[in-house]
Amino acid sequence: MTIDPVKQADLRVALGERSYDIAIGPGLLSRPDAYAGAIHGRRVLIVTNDTVGPLYQQTVADALAAAHDVDVLALPDGEAHKTLGTLNLIFDRLLEGNYGRDACIVALGGGVIGDIAGFAAASYQRGIDFVQLPTTLLAQVDSSVGGKTGVNHALGKNMIGAFHQPTRVLIDVDVLETLPPREFAAGMAEVIKYGLIRDSDFFDWLEANMEAINAREPALLIEIIRRSCANKAEVVVADERETGQRALLNLGHTFGHALEAELGYGTWLHGEAVAAGMCMAADTARRIGWLDGAQVERIERVIAAAHLPTAPPAELESTRIRALMARDKKVKAGELRLVLMHDIGAAVVTGAHGEALDATLNHYFGH
Ligand SMILES: NC(=O)c1ccc[n+]([C@@H]2O[C@H](COP(=O)([O-])OP(=O)(O)OC[C@H]3O[C@@H](n4cnc5c(N)ncnc54)[C@H](O)[C@@H]3O)[C@@H](O)[C@H]2O)c1
Numbered sequence: 001m002t003i004d005p006v007k008q009a010d011l012r013v014a015l016g017e018r019s020y021d022i023a024i025g026p027g028l029l030s031r032p033d034a035y036a037g038a039i040h041g042r043r044v045l046i047v048t049n050d051t052v053g054p055l056y057q058q059t060v061a062d063a064l065a066a067a068h069d070v071d072v073l074a075l076p077d078g079e080a081h082k083t084l085g086t087l088n089l090i091f092d093r094l095l096e097g098n099y100g101r102d103a104c105i106v107a108l109g110g111g112v113i114g115d116i117a118g119f120a121a122a123s124y125q126r127g128i129d130f131v132q133l134p135t136t137l138l139a140q141v142d143s144s145v146g147g148k149t150g151v152n153h154a155l156g157k158n159m160i161g162a163f164h165q166p167t168r169v170l171i172d173v174d175v176l177e178t179l180p181p182r183e184f185a186a187g188m189a190e191v192i193k194y195g196l197i198r199d200s201d202f203f204d205w206l207e208a209n210m211e212a213i214n215a216r217e218p219a220l221l222i223e224i225i226r227r228s229c230a231n232k233a234e235v236v237v238a239d240e241r242e243t244g245q246r247a248l249l250n251l252g253h254t255f256g257h258a259l260e261a262e263l264g265y266g267t268w269l270h271g272e273a274v275a276a277g278m279c280m281a282a283d284t285a286r287r288i289g290w291l292d293g294a295q296v297e298r299i300e301r302v303i304a305a306a307h308l309p310t311a312p313p314a315e316l317e318s319t320r321i322r323a324l325m326a327r328d329k330k331v332k333a334g335e336l337r338l339v340l341m342h343d344i345g346a347a348v349v350t351g352a353h354g355e356a357l358d359a360t361l362n363h364y365f366g367h
């Protein structure tokens, strides 16, 4: 495809035969050439939800119509619907419509749609192609890249899923115009995460530009998406299946996933829970002497400037959060592992440092 060098940026996730391009720019959803080479068969099922579908499904269907037979499935909206039951609605449609292995799923929506539709693609007839059309900031900077797909269980986030890479990621920045402010802020949590785990220059830049980012200045949006995707792609290329450094992308998530499950999925947005979780991780790192108080305050200040929470709800019970954390996917040989920062821009995966962790949980929850 032709890329306008001024307004669009291109990245490649180099994973051998599973390699794919990430295109970033305005107006991409409506461009037939943007999809060329990513969809191999004739039949396409656009999987979206009842909020995003009415806004963008026609644009996508029109762009695909000349080369493909297109159908649309709109799922119920919300994290509470990221379940096996909702996944089954996709299988019902694929089977009732006699879709074969050469079919392609086009995931049009935020991270919830990308994760469910991606898991459907990973498992339908043992795996079909899928394309990611992320429509939230969070999905554009994180969930559409890297191939983690799946659904939640009452006892834990993303507990049922598969690694399955898309054949392309098309990031149309125009769709952010309709994204509600709370959802935009949630996406910023994952953006800040890249700065904290491996890119201190980016963290400095975010700190200096937060006001303009919150105002959604287009050039800045493209820059935060490009830099976030570049960071994510580098980590994924180095460790596709999270045997090592990919776990760094989980900063704040051991805490955050427990908060999401305990509060009831959808009560706090994923990005909000991750934001509070990153502050909790910073608190633990301070207690073991890795961060100093000034660094923790700086992290909290940047997270607050993005209109995100810097602490979990105090009324939760630390024992229940601890029990949920114990089910985290990073647990090895029964031992909880955490992602903690040695410095801003330098995180590691480490044993849980039980005493410091207990102190953190007691600090935030009080009981
Ligand atoms: N696979 C991964 O690597 C990965 C990474 C990060 C997060 N996630 C998952 O992503 C999910 C969170 O994703 P999310 O924050 O995108 O939430 P989401 O998918 O629930 O979308 C947020 C809300 O915004 C609406 N929306 C989406 N695009 C819109 C637009 N352009 N205009 C108006 N409204 C729009 C949605 O309908 C929804 O109501 C969580 O389940 C999380 O676990 C996965």
Ligand SMILES: O=C(O)C(=O)C[C@@H](O)[C@H](O)[C@H](O)COP(=O)(O)O
Pocket: 142, 146, 148, 157, 158, 190, 242, 246, 247, 249, 250, 253, 329
């Ligand atoms: O891509 C990854 O790897 C991540 O960890 C990105 C996270 O932001 C994302 O929330 C992911 O879904 C968490 O994965 P999980 O394995 O902890 O469920």
Ligand SMILES: [Zn+2]
Pocket: 142, 190, 253, 270, 274
């Ligand atoms: Zn996340």
